[in-house]
Structure formats: C-alpha cells, structure tokens
Amino acid sequence: MSAPAVVAESVTRRFADVVALDDVSFDVRAGELFGFVGPDGGGKTTLFRILVTLLLADSGRASVLGLDVARDLWAIRRKVGYMPGRFSLYPDLSVEENLQFFASVFGTTVEAGMPTIAPIYDQLAPFATRRAGALSGGMKQKLALSCALVHHPEILFLDEPTTGVDAVSRREFWDLLADLRGRGLTIVVSTPYMDEAGRCDRVALIQRGRLLGVDEPAAVARSFSGAVLEVRSRERYRALLALRAFEHTDTVHLFGEWLHYTDRRAGNGIAADVVAHLRTNGIVADVTPIAPTIEDTFIQRMGAPEAA
Amino acid sequence: MRRLLYLSWVEVLHVVRDRASLAQLLLVPFIQLVILANAATFAIHDTPAAIVDLDATAASRALSQRFAASPHFRIIGGPRSVAGADEALRSGEATMVLAIPRGFERALVRGEGARVQVQLNAEKGSAAGIVQSYAQRIIARFGAERGEREGTAPALRRIDVQTRGWYNTELDYRQYMVPGILVALVTLVGTLFTAQNIAREKELGTLEQLNVTPISRAEFIAAKLLPFWVLGMAELTLGLGLGAAVFGMPVRGSLLLLLGVAAVYLVAALGIGLLISTAVDTQQQAMFVTFFIMMIYLLMSGLYTPVDSMPGWVRMAAEANPVKHFVEVTRAVLIKGAGAAEIAKPVGMLGAFAAGFFGLAVWRYRKTA
Numbered sequence: 001m002s003a004p005a006v007v008a009e010s011v012t013r014r015f016a017d018v019v020a021l022d023d024v025s026f027d028v029r030a031g032e033l034f035g036f037v038g039p040d041g042g043g044k045t046t047l048f049r050i051l052v053t054l055l056l057a058d059s060g061r062a063s064v065l066g067l068d069v070a071r072d073l074w075a076i077r078r079k080v081g082y083m084p085g086r087f088s089l090y091p092d093l094s095v096e097e098n099l100q101f102f103a104s105v106f107g108t109t110v111e112a113g114m115p116t117i118a119p120i121y122d123q124l125a126p127f128a129t130r131r132a133g134a135l136s137g138g139m140k141q142k143l144a145l146s147c148a149l150v151h152h153p154e155i156l157f158l159d160e161p162t163t164g165v166d167a168v169s170r171r172e173f174w175d176l177l178a179d180l181r182g183r184g185l186t187i188v189v190s191t192p193y194m195d196e197a198g199r200c201d202r203v204a205l206i207q208r209g210r211l212l213g214v215d216e217p218a219a220v221a222r223s224f225s226g227a228v229l230e231v232r233s234r235e236r237y238r239a240l241l242a243l244r245a246f247e248h249t250d251t252v253h254l255f256g257e258w259l260h261y262t263d264r265r266a267g268n269g270i271a272a273d274v275v276a277h278l279r280t281n282g283i284v285a286d287v288t289p290i291a292p293t294i295e296d297t298f299i300q301r302m303g304a305p306e307a308a
Numbered sequence: 309m310r311r312l313l314y315l316s317w318v319e320v321l322h323v324v325r326d327r328a329s330l331a332q333l334l335l336v337p338f339i340q341l342v343i344l345a346n347a348a349t350f351a352i353h354d355t356p357a358a359i360v361d362l363d364a365t366a367a368s369r370a371l372s373q374r375f376a377a378s379p380h381f382r383i384i385g386g387p388r389s390v391a392g393a394d395e396a397l398r399s400g401e402a403t404m405v406l407a408i409p410r411g412f413e414r415a416l417v418r419g420e421g422a423r424v425q426v427q428l429n430a431e432k433g434s435a436a437g438i439v440q441s442y443a444q445r446i447i448a449r450f451g452a453e454r455g456e457r458e459g460t461a462p463a464l465r466r467i468d469v470q471t472r473g474w475y476n477t478e479l480d481y482r483q484y485m486v487p488g489i490l491v492a493l494v495t496l497v498g499t500l501f502t503a504q505n506i507a508r509e510k511e512l513g514t515l516e517q518l519n520v521t522p523i524s525r526a527e528f529i530a531a532k533l534l535p536f537w538v539l540g541m542a543e544l545t546l547g548l549g550l551g552a553a554v555f556g557m558p559v560r561g562s563l564l565l566l567l568g569v570a571a572v573y574l575v576a577a578l579g580i581g582l583l584i585s586t587a588v589d590t591q592q593q594a595m596f597v598t599f600f601i602m603m604i605y606l607l608m609s610g611l612y613t614p615v616d617s618m619p620g621w622v623r624m625a626a627e628a629n630p631v632k633h634f635v636e637v638t639r640a641v642l643i644k645g646a647g648a649a650e651i652a653k654p655v656g657m658l659g660a661f662a663a664g665f666f667g668l669a670v671w672r673y674r675k676t677a
Contacts, residue, residue, distance in 0.1 A: 052520045053520065054519055054520060074522065077520055077521055077522050078522045080520065082517060082520040083517075084513055084516045084517055086513040086516075087513065088512060088513035088514045088516055088517045089517075090318070090322070090512065090514060091512070092322055092325040092326065093318065093321060093322075093325075097318070100314075101315075101318055102521075104310070104311050104314040104315070105311065105315070105518065105521045105522075106521060106522060107311060107522070147517075148517075
C-alpha cells in the first residue's frame, strides 16, 4: 500500500477552557472512505478545520498527502477538496456560476473539471441556470460536492454533508461517494448518523474530543461486549421508563420502532427476566437477542467513561 | 490576473442581483445629491420679520421698505406695538423684529445718530448670526446713503469696506457644497459596500470554503476592492458631470487630475471598509462600525464646518482623516483651479492612507485562525 493520506499524531486543540480535541491520533489510508461518527459538539468540525489548514492545533502534528498542515498549507490547499458543514455557496449565483467561480478560484475551468464531476453534475444539469438559493437541500449538497471536486482534488473532506437532507437524497449522496471512492479518491467524511457509518471502509467514533476507537464498521459492531436485546412492545415509551428504573439495566434506548437493551449481568435467562420485569409493570413485551449494530457499540462506548 | 477579474466580476453579479444594493449604489447618491445640494446651503431667504414702526415718518418707512425689498426677509403684517412684536417672536411667527423708535427721522436729520433695535430668535445659533448680518448690512447701507445725500455727516466719512470672495465671488454655497457632498456620498456608499462584503461571506459560510483554496490574501482583498473602485470612479465621474451641468459647479482645474487623485483616494476609502469587514462577524456589525467611523470622518472633514476653527487636537486628528484631504483637493482643483504642485501634500497623504489601509486589510484578513 502507498503512504497514508492523512496522519494525525496526538492532535490537541482547546477553545478557552473547552478541550475540543484531546490527544487524537489516527491515519487514513490512500483510497479509503473514512468516516468520523459522533454527536454534535464532539470535535468533528474542529478536526476537519485543522486538517484543511483553517485552524492550528495547540499541540500534536497532522499531515495530509504527506504535507504538514501547519507548514505546507498552500500546497495542501491546491490538493484538497473541502465541503464545510454549512451550505456555503452563493445563493444569488446560478448553479453554473457557482461551479465556474470555484473552478476559477483554483485556476482551472469547468470543462477541465468535467470528467471528475460529470456523474454528479449530470443530475444538476437541468437546473444549470437556476440560482443556488432556490435548489432543494439534496441538490444543494450535490452542487457543493461538484464545487469541491471541480479542481481534481486528491483527497476530499466532507463535514456532515448530509445533515438536514432527506433520506432519499442522503442515500443518493452516499452512492455518489461510493462511486468517487471506486475511482480512487480518498474521502474523509463526518456524520452524526449511525446508519451512514456502515457505508465507510473504516469509522472512527469521536465524542467530547476523544477518539473512542477506529475500525471497520462490521468490526466495530462485533466489538460490542455482551448481548443486545430487542424489546418489542406496543407501549414503547412506558417500557423505556420501566427499564430505566430496572436495577440490572446497563443501557436502554429507542432504536427505530423498538428498544435496544443491554444488561449489566452476563449469562442466560436475561431475556426472560426482562419480560418478567416489564410484566410486573403491566407491560406486555416480546424480548429477543439480536446482533449488535454500530450504534449499540457506540452507545455502549459513549456510556462507559461516564459510568466509570 | 484572470482569476482576479473573474472574482471581481462575481462581486458585480452580487450587487446587480440584489435590487436593494443596486438602488443603494446607483440611485441613492444622485437623489441625495439633488436634495442635499439644494438644501445644504448657508444662505437664508425669506426670514419672517416683523417691523414695529413707532416713528411713522418718511425715513422710517424708507428703512422698512429696504427690508421688504430684500430677498432675505419677508415682512409679516401686523404688530403695531413692542408688546405685539415680542409675542410674534415668542410664537415663532417672526424670527426677527426691527423696532424703529419715535424720533428716528429727527435724529437722522439733525445728524445726532439714530438708533434702531433688532431682536432675533437665536434658537438656531448660526442661522441667527447670518440673519443678523443681513439686517446690519441693510441698516448700515441705509444710514450711509442718507448721510451722503443729506450731507449731514461729512465729518464721519465712513470707511467703505468692499469685500470680494476669491474663487467664489458670489460666495455661492452650492459651488462650495456640491463637490463636498459628492465626496461624502461616494465615500459613504463605497465604504459601506466593502465593509459589508467580507462580513457577508462570513455569514454565508463561503469564506470558510474560499479559505481552503490557493487564492492569496492580497489577491482576495484586491478582488473585493476592484469592482467597487470601478463603480466609485464611475459614480464620481458622473456626479462631477451632473454637478457641472445641473448645479453650475465650477470646474476650474483639471478634471483628469482630480480623477487621478480620486483613484488613490478610493483605494483608501474602500480599504477602510475592507478593514472593518475583516474585523467584524456580521453585516449588521459592519454597518454600525461604518456609520460610526463615517460620522466622525465626515464631521471632521471640513465639509460642513471648517477644520481650521476646531481645537488644536481635533485639527491634529483630522490629519489622519482621508476624507478631509480629499475634500481639500476637490475644492482646490474645482474652485481654485489648483494644479498638481499645489495639492502635492494632501495627495501624498492620500497615497499613504491608500497603501496603509489596503495593507492593513490584507494583514488583518487571515486564512488561518
């Protein structure tokens, strides 16, 4: 394999007395689709801003494409594509004009960038003369992605690209990312949505400025310790309250239509025990063991330092 | 260079696509120029005046006639008594009261020295001063003419002071105000636009994305400045043309020289705007800061009140005011017909401001935090 595309060593950054990033180390392989998953305020944006040379770390080192983010910022800026978390195009310019603007900022043209952006731009082409401000959320994201790609970057940084976008557009967007990755582009993406983590080659769980682990999505799910029980009940909310009050409960949270539950104890017969506890509270429920998801793992790891 | 021009072109698009901006840039200055140039004059016409003629003689009527004939006064009919005149002053019906006492004519004929009384509503200080001087002029001339005609006061051969205003012989305030107002408007609009510009990119979030591009700081600032510089120059040229054609503003010096100085001055004015823009976070903040600074700059520019009559420390501070230097140059070139050599000092100052503010804006605009 070639050299890693991104290397971070003990990156730390504080804002006043808040530690936004605490001793963060990881590396992203070339050609990888690498995801940062974590709640808002976890440090994802701060990390991205350091990697794209907008912010300096207080301590630690980071490099992108073998270039130091503090020293070689001008070289990095020519080679990265960056899509900030907020929609950041000119609403009063048309789709074409926005694209042309970013192409010219990078000293290139839309025509030269077309091979890279064609699969995305084809979907935007019918709206070429429409003002960016009048596009739908999903279309805006696609335009922003086109603008970030128009200069043939070697690596793409996308900070929460799908936040506030509908489910169908989100899926389409991830399909586009998979396509770009298939063509050899390294992509670093962050998301608060657990279901999107499964589409990355590797994910890093990040919370309160700390990396809780980096692994393949399946491995993250497998790393779950213990068993997850799915609790199905018509009275979902009452069941949640009842289980929160249960002395053996480790975690319990809403998961889609049902609840996911983990117990402090190990061993058999726990499912029956939970059913019994719910019945004493007058709730009828069906409890079955299931394979843990990334989200279960994440909630378990997130909860761990607090309980300690 | 291509990049710079394209970035500038996009700035133009931003302005053109926003109707409010467009109106602000094109229409407002001219409407204001028309209104201000006609309103902002120190000349006072038709001051309502009451005359209490207690003498009721040929002489007193002749003096009253002088006031009635003056374009500066409008005589209100009515008060026959001093008390009535007081009431007219108090109610605001009259701004000035001229009282001619009994025995006025007799005193004149005997050459004893006649007296009249002028009372003024001095609520508006400077206006009252001007009205007073009009009244004194009329009375003095009346007295002098009577004295000569009747030969009553040959010994008091009065010294005839003939005043003549150089460069603006009629002391026409419009000649004096129009160039100044033009400067103030172009400065205000230009500075406001540039001040809001980078702040707007901060609000939109586009600055975040632009910062991760190979564009250099100086290039970025220059691209922001260029379109407003061109617009400012166009506006000034048009305004000067309009001023000369419609308001009879004199153009005694070289217009080309003036536009050359304007080119330097605009870099300074727009540089201030960009400097503000790099320092604030929102367009609203930019607007408040700009208005605050512009207020001080305009008041200390010599546009409305001469800087020379301000206290020493203000005069020192005014040296750091590019508006003051440009107003000076504009008036010197237009009204006095000054050439390059005569305006070298203020132009030098403007050059220093232009370089300074542009440099500061570039320096202050950081692409990393």
